[in-house]
Amino acid sequence: MGGRNRSVIPDQVPRRQGPRQGSPIAEDLGSADLAVVGAGIVGLAYALAAARAGLSVVVLDREARANSASVRSFGVVTVTGQAPGETWRRARRSREVWAEVAPRAGIPILQRGLVLACRREEALAVAEQFVAGPMGAGCRLFSPREMEDFGVFAPGLAGGLHSPHELRVEPREALPRLAAWLETEHGVRFLWRTHVREVAPPVIETSGGRLRAAHAVVCPANDFLSLFPEAIERHGPVRCKLSMLRLPDPGWLLPASVMSDLGLVRYQGYAGLPGVPMLRARLEAEQADALADGIHLIAVQSADGSLVVGDSHHYGDTPDPFMDAAVEARILEEARSVLRLPSDARPVERWIGEYPSARVPAFIAAPLPTVRVVMVTSGTGMSTAFALAEEALADLVGLPAPVLAA
Missing domain, CATH: 3.50.50.60 (FAD/NAD(P)-binding domain)
Structure with missing residues (x-):
């Protein structure tokens, strides 16, 4: 990741400003x-x-x-797991543009690639099926030992899926x-x-x-x-509300952006794989509340070492502006199940993300x-x-x- 800059707030913004309220109208x-x-x-x-x-x-x-x-996003340019067809093709092309433009615009690439940490054997089975398919080109599986060797993942994982394609910037x-x-x-x-x-x-x-x-x-x-x-x-768009957290520097560096089992039943790129129904059934038995809140783990790291962790998904014409402590606790529980977070790690920043959602x-x-x-x-x-x-x-x-x- 390079040197750590303690600030994640941009140090430059576009210079030209439009007319301020109350100023003379420019015809x-x-x-x-x-x-x-x-x-x-x-x-x-x-x-x-x-x-x-x-x-x-x-x-x-x-x-x-x-x-x-x-x-308000994670800043991950995600390729692996995108819906087959048009969205996947657009993601691959957009990733090419980001890789070209970011260095020219002075935008650091903070993480490269994705590790989807598989907590359950059912999740690892889905990952194996994905790697064997046409959208898994360039991806590989990590063994439990390889996951432990990173020094950042929680013990007892079934394995992991690695994609080299993702880029992550600080939005x-x-x-x-x-x-x-x-x-x-x-x-x-x-x-x-x-x-x-x-x-x-x-x-x-x-x-x-x-x-x-x-x-x-x-x-x-x-x-x-x-x-x-x-x-x-x-x-027919509605608004989707996301719960986002920032955790303090845990003292280690992520090898890539991180996801977990919950992402395998949310991202459309995995939806048609034969192992998904079995994984979903187990998740419904063990993490029904997380599924109901639309939680799937994404964890990325900023230049100052802090972690951006989330998120949940709630939909409506006008979502309320309030963050639910129970939802936050479920997000943190999933993060602690995947990452070696300090026991006293508590959010240092919270915010609500939002995007339009449609069919x-x-x-x-x-x-x-x-x-x-x-x-x-x-x-x-x-x-x-x-x-x-x-x-x-x-x-x-x-x-x-x-x-x-x-």
């Missing part, structure tokens, strides 16, 4: 080939794809910096640094604290004035009502010929946004469609 905000509404990872992915295609780009966001789903740093790099290296213009009232190219009406743009992409995250609500409602992993709506509304509705924004943006931008502005691996 003319200039023009661009593409206006992107939303500066989360999906919006930034579109800005990158458009800039690489030679288009001028303006990104608008109502906040002073990215503050929603993208920066609180990665998003502002990616935006700053897009501005300085690609000429993308950012208008922060700017509310978009209407998108009707060639005119974009905002709280700061009027922007002219030939095309627009709206990336609304969990805002289903401000722009094109009818187009969004057709897909499909992502959707692209076309409410107007020159507008696309894009929403990743499966919690895979960090993992798939770059590829999704390349595809949708090609359709919007008439570029050749990108070719994804089979």
Whole structure:
């Protein structure tokens, strides 16, 4: 992981700010080939794809910096376990883009790969079946002894599944640094604290004035009502609430991002394997409460040594903003069953993550010929946004469609 920086708070943010509330209205905000509404990872992915295609780009966001789903996530670019077909192909392509862009934008890769720690023999059986299949290319199994030799995993595990494909960045740093790099290296213009009232190219009406743009992409995250609500409602998204924790430095380094048995029954990439029903039956007998709370373990490590651990999944039109102590206890119980955590380890930070969820992993709506509304509705924004943006931008502005691996 390299040297440990005690801070995980970004030390740089994009410089240009939109008009502040109460400031004089700027009547003319200039023009661009593409206006992107939303500066989360999906919006930034579109800005990158458009800039690489030679288009001028303006990104608008109502906040002073990215503050929603993208920066509240684990920052794992997950390939292994993604749903077969389109999502898996997008994840592999997005991983390629992250590997290329991160060093150029000054974004450290803090972990590489994934270790899925198998607590039960039924979980190891699923892992064996996955490695033997077409989506298991490059993956391998770890024996119980190999897991012990890492010095970070709890004793008594049945084994593990290792994937070399994953990358992990610190999202609180990665998003502002990616935006700053897009501005300085690609000429993308950012208008922060700017509310978009209407998108009707060639005119974009905002709280700061009027922007002219030939095309627009709206990336609304969990805002289903401000722009094109009818187009969004057709897909029936709801909001998914996540419980997230940070634990103090345990005194050791993770070899990779970590998951556990619960992930094997949640991720769609494993769903069709013959051993999954037996694993699910045992989990329902032993961890029914965790399944009911949508818990599956993800543990990653920040540059200061602290661990980000989670998460749970609760769905609704308006999830409450409160963290349940019982849910937190179940997340910690799963983490302690997999990792050698100090007995006195207690959360030093808590937060609620949130993303849109729907029947499909992502959707692209076309409410107007020159507008696309894009929403990743499966919690895979960090993992798939770059590829999704390349595809949708090609359709919007008439570029050749990108070719994804089979």
